[in-house]
Amino acid sequence: MPQQLNTKTSKRTPSHRRIPESIHEGVMHDGGVNAWMDDPENGTPIQRPAPALENGNLSYQIQDDEVPLGFYAVGTASFRYWNAAEALRRGADFWQARIPQLAWFEGIGPKLPIFLDDGFDFNAFYDRTALKFFHGNATGGTVFSGESPDVLCHEMGHAILDAIRPDLWDIAAQEVAAFHESFGDMSAILSALQLPLMRAAVISETGGHVNRSSRLSRLAEQLGQAIRESYPNDVDPDCLRNASNRFMYVPPLKLPSSGPASILTAEPHSFSRVFTGAFLDALAGMLLAIARDPGAPTEDELLQVSNQIGDILIAGIHNAAATSDFYSQVAAGMVQAAGQTDSAFARPLKAAFVKRGILSVSSATSVQTLVDAAKILSHRMTGAATLVSHAPSHLALDAKHYGLGDQALIVEAPSQPRKFSVSAAVTDVVPSQVPSSDVAAQGFVDQLFKQGRVDLSGVADEAERIDPLSSLKTHRLVKDNGALQLKRVLCDCGLKHD
Amino acid sequence: MNEQRRIPGNSIVPDTVESQAYVRGIVERGEAALPDKDGNLPHSATHEIVGHHDASGLPILVRRKMF
Numbered sequence: 001m002p003q004q005l006n007t008k009t010s011k012r013t014p015s016h017r018r019i020p021e022s023i024h025e026g027v028m029h030d031g032g033v034n035a036w037m038d039d040p041e042n043g044t045p046i047q048r049p050a051p052a053l054e055n056g057n058l059s060y061q062i063q064d065d066e067v068p069l070g071f072y073a074v075g076t077a078s079f080r081y082w083n084a085a086e087a088l089r090r091g092a093d094f095w096q097a098r099i100p101q102l103a104w105f106e107g108i109g110p111k112l113p114i115f116l117d118d119g120f121d122f123n124a125f126y127d128r129t130a131l132k133f134f135h136g137n138a139t140g141g142t143v144f145s146g147e148s149p150d151v152l153c154h155e156m157g158h159a160i161l162d163a164i165r166p167d168l169w170d171i172a173a174q175e176v177a178a179f180h181e182s183f184g185d186m187s188a189i190l191s192a193l194q195l196p197l198m199r200a201a202v203i204s205e206t207g208g209h210v211n212r213s214s215r216l217s218r219l220a221e222q223l224g225q226a227i228r229e230s231y232p233n234d235v236d237p238d239c240l241r242n243a244s245n246r247f248m249y250v251p252p253l254k255l256p257s258s259g260p261a262s263i264l265t266a267e268p269h270s271f272s273r274v275f276t277g278a279f280l281d282a283l284a285g286m287l288l289a290i291a292r293d294p295g296a297p298t299e300d301e302l303l304q305v306s307n308q309i310g311d312i313l314i315a316g317i318h319n320a321a322a323t324s325d326f327y328s329q330v331a332a333g334m335v336q337a338a339g340q341t342d343s344a345f346a347r348p349l350k351a352a353f354v355k356r357g358i359l360s361v362s363s364a365t366s367v368q369t370l371v372d373a374a375k376i377l378s379h380r381m382t383g384a385a386t387l388v389s390h391a392p393s394h395l396a397l398d399a400k401h402y403g404l405g406d407q408a409l410i411v412e413a414p415s416q417p418r419k420f421s422v423s424a425a426v427t428d429v430v431p432s433q434v435p436s437s438d439v440a441a442q443g444f445v446d447q448l449f450k451q452g453r454v455d456l457s458g459v460a461d462e463a464e465r466i467d468p469l470s471s472l473k474t475h476r477l478v479k480d481n482g483a484l485q486l487k488r489v490l491c492d493c494g495l496k497h498d
Numbered sequence: 499m500n501e502q503r504r505i506p507g508n509s510i511v512p513d514t515v516e517s518q519a520y521v522r523g524i525v526e527r528g529e530a531a532l533p534d535k536d537g538n539l540p541h542s543a544t545h546e547i548v549g550h551h552d553a554s555g556l557p558i559l560v561r562r563k564m565f
Binding site: 134 | 515
């Protein structure tokens with residue numbers, strides 16, 4: 001059971017239940033409102049300053065009957081009105097602070113219409129005219145999608161991204177559509193982190209490792225529970241989508257068009273989990289990178305990195321070409337922006353994207369450099385006579401692949417003669433092609449770097465490093481005679497989760 | 499391409515391998531629909547069918563919403 005703060009919580013929103021003692025968040029000069037901290041399921045009611053629906057370029061107009069400002073009881077339409085207003089204002093203010101001139105998509109005008117209950121459905125959407133939310137029946141009562149700050153800020157995220165990059169709306173590419181969904185979830189995460197109480201709760205629940213499963217990573221718990229009652233395979237076991245996940249990048253053309261939530265598919269919400277997972281990993285790495293005490297990061301430090309990763313995300317989106325490999329485009333732009341924001345951030349960004357396979361560890365190879373380096377090493381080890389007459393058992397890889405500069409990385413290649421003519425199989429009947437020794441070696445080293453298993457201490461500049469700040473290292477690099485050599489340090493059991 | 503009616507300029511035409519995979523996925527998931535007489539799509543639909551691409555046998559779509 002996750003650790004809870006000393007707060008009053010409630011289960012599924014009961015009808016007309018009052019909040020006996022809600023948590024006060026912020027200074028309320030002009031009155032305030034009751035609201036959920038993140039989601040109604042096991043929700044924490046808080047009190048917030050009165051949100052200004054009309055504020056700057058990103059104003060809202062709730063289409064339901066106007067409700068006077070006040071502290072309303074959970075379960076009432078009046079509570080849902082101001083709860084939605086609070087979450088939407090907080091979310092838009094976060095993005096407005098990143099891009100002050102940002103305005104809604106041109107066809108919408110200055111006020112984005114909000115329909116808090118547009119009928120019966122477990123759904124919510126943005127359609128370039130409005131944000132629309134619905135309701136449905138579930139065990140324990142009626143569920144309103146517009147009552148969850150997670151859902152509200154996800155849909156708002158669509159509108160924000162549409163304002164930033166309207167060209168993405170019509171792009172016929174799986175990764176672009178999935179990125180739109182990921183941005184919605186990232187918006188929900190970043191909007192939630194603007195609440196001091198939420199930051200404290202997440203740090204407490206995760207021990208400062210904010211990419212662990214927590215109320216931050218579990219998005220839309222109540223809506224997920226309601227959908228799970230009828231479609232148990234359509235959502236994650238603990239929420240609608242959990243950003244703390246292990247999904248790896250696979251070209252979406254190779255994935256089925258749909259499937260259960262337990263597998264990755266090309267369906268945009270499903271495929272979005274790869275990028276959102278990497279984003280949460282990156283956020284966690286950035287927090288550790290700047291924390292005065294990495295063992296106990298503070299909520300102020302979490303606020304700082306949430307703002308900075310928002311800036312970095314925007315920069316990545318601005319710089320990304322709308323191509324079929326959109327994930328890597330955005331990721332590359334984010335890595336570039338991270339280095340400009342804080343030299344400590346490039347490494348956790350790279351580590352997160354490389355580990356997910358969103359960014360490849362390989363790059364263009366400088367062949368001549370590799371050949372020269374391999375010759376030097378072979379000469380030193382075996383003597384000049386054997387320099388060119390035998391296939392080398394040591395292979396020189398381009399260290400630039402791994403951010404290690406213009407030098408060679410020497411690895412032992414699996415090039416001994418085979419004793420048995422066997423191979424792995426793609427299926428039970430179709431044998432796979434046995435990779436050449438250099439391909440196999442490159443693949444092995446790539447995998448080590450992806451998993452953060454190589455200790456780069458002393459051989460790489462901090463800003464160039466792509467290994468995570470905290471992970472079990474099985475190999476280290478040793479500088480020898482102008483080249484780097486890969487040495488195994490230990491074998492691990494594979495059960496440690498970083 | 500058989501244009502049953504005027505195709506908007508922002509249409510998704512399935513004329514490449516990738517766009518065909520994209521449209522096929524939308525169709526398979528039931529997210530493409532024709533509008534009713536009032537121009538509304540079912541809640542579950544993200545894309546409106548605005549035409550038909552003869553070469554691929556797939557519909558031409560326009561995105562109307564995101565969930």
